Amino acid sequence: MRKRFIMFKQSIRIILVLIVSFIFTNSLYAKEKVRFGVFAYLGYEKTKEKYEPLVEYLNNFLTEEEVILEVLTQEEMDKRIDEKSLDIATTNPTHFLFIRTKYDLGGVVATLMESSSGHYLDRLGGVIITRADNILINELKDIKGKAVVAPSQKHMGGFRAQIYELYKAGIDVSDLKSVTEVQTHQNVVKYILDNKSEVGFIREGVLEQMAKDNLINLDDIKVINLKQYDNFPYMVSTKLYPEWPVFALNHVDKRIVRRFASALFSIEPDTIRSGIYGYSTGADYLDVEELSRQLRLPPFDVAPEFSLLDIWNKWNFLIIIAVIAFMVISILAAKLAIMLRDEKIEKSFRNSLLSGIGEGVVSINKDLQAEYVNNIAIELLGYDKNELLIENNKNILRLKNSMEAGKCPVLDTFNDHKTRSVNDFLVKKDGSLLPVNLTIAYMDSGGVVIIFRDISQAIEYEQTLKAQALELKELNENLEQKIIIEVEKNRKQNLIIEQQLRLSALGEIITNISHHWRQPLSAITTYLGTLQIKSELGTLEPADIEEAQQIIEVTTSLSKTIDDFRSLVSGNHEAEHFCIQNSFYKAYDILEPSLKENNIHIEVSGEGSKIFSKGFPNELTQVFLKILNNAQDILVLKDIHPRIVKVAFIEINEKIRITIHDNGGGISDDIIKNIFDPYFTTKHKSRGVGLGLYIAVKIMQDYFGGIILAKNEEMIIEHKEYLGAKFTIEFDKRA
Template sequence: MKLLTGRRSHLLPIMLFLLLLLLPGTGQPQTADERLTLGVLAYRPVPDTEQRWQPLVDYLNAAVADLRLDLKALNYDDLENAIAAGEIDFVLSNPAHYVLLAHRDNLSSPLATMINLVQDQPSRGFGGVILVPSQQRELQQVKDLAGRTVATVSRKSLGGFQMQAFELRQQGVNILRESRVLETGMPHDLAVDTMLRGEADAAFVRSGVMEGLIHEGRLDPEVVRVLNPLPRSEFPFVLSTRLYPEWPLVALAHVDEQAALKLVTAVLALPHGGEDARRAGIYGFTLPADYRPVEQLLRELRLPPFEQSPFFTLHDAWQRWTWLIVATVLSMLFLLLLSIGMLWARRQVARQQAHTMNLLRSLGEGVYGTDRTGRCTFINDTALEMLGFTHEEVIGADQHQLFHHHTPDGREYHVEDCPVYLTAMDGRVRRLEEWFFRKDGRGFPVELVVTPVREQGKITGTIAAFKDISQRRRAEEKLQRQSEELHRSNADLEQFAYAASHDLRQPLRMVQGYLQLLVRRLGSRLSSEEQEYIFYATDGARRMDEMIVGLLNFSRVGRKGDPMAPLNGRAPLDEALAFLALDIEKSGATMKVAGRWPQVVASGDELTRLFQNLLSNAIKYVPADRTPEVEVESSVVGDCWRVEIRDNGIGIDPSQQPRLFKVFSRLQSRKKFDGTGIGLALCRRIVECHGGSIGVESAGSDQGAVFWFELPLEPKLAEEPDPDPDHQGKYHE
């Protein structure tokens, strides 16, 4: 009925309503001893799902004396069939299923929203994950899934398909048209197994499934990787999509209002993080979340119930419901007076029901209500405990003047800016952080949600729910202080390395100078053994000086180079080739340069040094019987500039690659190849100072290597790279 617009939307609902009054059993309350059934969507094996949720059902049966609740854990299709057959009264399912039920069965807001328990922490959302085999190197971005086969439990699964499809749609890929979708059925484990058997190129699963399989020993984390990983802040699982609100608890349309009230009272009274909640694997339940993002997802993907055009005509109604319209018109004459009386009675019951539900939703968090003038009409015990007032002191008082009167810095908080006052005026729901004051004058930060109360379409007041976030604020401030201290510590360490390296060169020059004087004085009087000793000492001092110079250069990166400025990426390469012209000519090396060289924002001399070190290694580390062949290719990948330097050198043993890019780390003997062990560590530092990344690929010894680095096209500098973390180590030096 929600698809009708204008005058068409008035006729059909009235006729349907009158017809329903004639149907036997409609609107009849359920008997007190009738058993009710809770249907739960099983996205893991059904026995596991039943075992998880049975403690919650046991708790509800114990909490409500005259309510007997049975549990049915079903996959999506079986749950839909059970709902259609009238076997289910309450549903705990994913948000997409709730949106479908709400539009199809004309349901209102859910009773409550589940708070999941993830790694012993409350989680109010979940997302989708895109898994691909680790060896599938051609799948690097979600766009690469176009034309591929994707395994999923069902196209109807929100976390197992629809979230990923929406993410792909935002990046220009219509997975339903451009790829092959292989449905495996529940549980999500089957989608992962299908991919690992090679029957699909990727698997779409709900967040937490991969970690659960790894924890159970059923999945080797080395054989899969996550495509499109997103930052997840405090969320403990990997994500390929944004977070969406957790599962809602819904009462179906035929459920008696009193039965629904009893159930939601018990559900919201379930202690957060208590033993009963943890036995069910959850943290508890809270006020219904905002499911509009889920509706937006379904509309964008044109998934049920939005798969058809929203425009509907009277002709369409007549074609579809001819018998219904005729029966309704015939019934209207007989039932007109009766329907008016029942409509008035139902409105009175609905008004009382709405007020009662608003009070019940306050359980577990501080909640108070106001009229349009801002005076408190009710407040729960949790709020009184946090504020330190008594019930008599709050009821009838102006909430703003009582505990919302000043800002944290002591400035007066004008009532015209108060979110409770604004919601009472414009009817908008507001979610924000505010500052409340206790009776003793101490202030504390709160997370506040203000919702309007409407009666007959008019705003009559507000309901405000809040919780104390002092502990979270302290944790954020502590993290900020630690970050600042770490920044200062890194700066001091860098300055120390620079000063120490600079001061060490002075005595080293004296050692070299006196050794040279000794050779000149004694000349031919030195024996061959003595000359060898002096050579070793001189060579050691020379290498020590080269290492100190390398350390000086390492410490100067990001501080002493050219400032960041726009430049063409080819310019520093050409300058590096000019510096290496003599080495290239001497070795007979061939250089090939290709690709697109974009405009970047970088330090010119540091990029030159980066190219010079990488190209010098590509020329140097080649077997003596082989002419060096070097290919340099540039490309733009997304918002990054990528450069690959390919050589035909001695290659890198895969077992040794973890040592790459470390300071003073060498993979080759100094007798075969000279070097200080700092060159590639310097490259890594230059790249990280530009906010980029660097790496190497090699099939093994004598197979050549490809060194690559990526820099952002727009300036996005790293905060401070560590002088020598456990990064991938150095190449040959």
């Protein structure tokens, strides 16, 4: 029995050793997975069908790697590259440029060579097609304004190459009537033959392959902008560009990339029977980059930053030449203007020049006959050309002011040969008057040239300026009086506000005095009533008289209250060193009776460390009174329970900050910005005139150089949230 157990134990050990050896061997010889992404330019199924033989070949060739085919859209490929869940990929050249700019790549591994009748093609191009019976489209320029169909706008051979040809011909994408995307090149051809679109964009070789498969008749198709290239068997309308690149991501082991490239370069012709002839070393994609730049395709769809310094660095020589040329032209233009004004101009040159001038021109010879009149003069004078050329100049140019003065500036120039400039009213053929400026110059031929222009608008503008100047003068004359009136109005308004401020403060003081005196007066009344009853009953004792001392103490406290309030109202207008918390407790003492009566609890934090500053303690007490009164009013009005006001004293970086936070429901958003304005109140007029917070802000500005801010903020009381108004008083600490 023992011997059998030992044999069983040895068998178990042998089985375990075999299992471990099997696992180790499998892990030792397991192939590393290489994820190979391919752009689905033919659609998922067609692209997969084309590239599956290539992947099968790679897996047979590679001994240490297993290639996994991933057929993806461009968006999916971008995402997978971003996630680093692809190792090697192939796509069209323009998409490759975008990926190269955005992501870290290991470089181009190889360039595709397509198979064509036993030959290879390492270049691709685009074809522009229309129906053979379409007589309206024969050249690139005919495509402008037409409807276009393409596999997609991301296809290199199916859209971008054609658009670049149109761009070079002066046609932009925006010049097309529409662009319809139909996913595949075969669908594009079908759209054209079915007359669903006017122009189609496809890749080279598609027409020939469809004809070979008896899917179309090439006689039904017309190729626009047909080009011929040596050793290129397909019809094409565009420049040829490098075929698809195969590229590796930077995270892939360089040894895997080399073995993958070696496998691609080792493909023999006709090994892959899906249109792939083989792969060559990486091509030059500069032509594709130039296309992408011109069409502003990603990654060149965003213009680079370009400064004036960049312009100078690139074009400094041309800029200098242009500046010099501009200066020379300016000098020459100035000299020419002087020459045209001063020189005697020959008749033939004068007529050709004056015919195009933008003003009325009349040339009169020495016999006082008009020999040249331009179209502007004809229009302004109201004559026709024949009438002007035969009329005596006195009838042609009748100047109202000159005639009334018995003068003629034209004859004066004939006599003294001097150039004149005159403003006058020209009498037109219909007798109406036209304000003009005339320049009259003598010519070597013995005649004069008269240039005149309509100055109606200038006169109207001048009159407008005069009217405005008069208004401005009147405004300046009245401005001082208006300022005096406004200053007096503001002074009176300020006096009214100050009076109302004093009345408001006095009203609050009287209210608080009434609260303070109510209980002591009640005590005095009660005690005196007791004494009167005892006196009438004859039970008055000496001890009762001694208790009158209590009345004295009460009246003394009332007197002290009057002194406190008088001190608060009159104030000490000399700055003094005082404790901030003491000013608050002075306000609290004044309001304590009404606070207790209304069950309002004040919670103070930060009182352990006293804060001192130089300033005006009574004025600060008034600020506390205004804010606490507001909190009390809102808590009572809204019947909030419990009624809490939290006060905090904080000293930060030589600044003093005091917060007063109630749980009264907060301030409405539409009025919170107005609460510090004078006369702004939401209370009944019997409760105030809206000056409390305005006074508080004014005190902080005038006496402390400080500010008061208000906002709504949550408060936690017994694990429950309450919304309330939080006032923050802040000012600089002064030594």
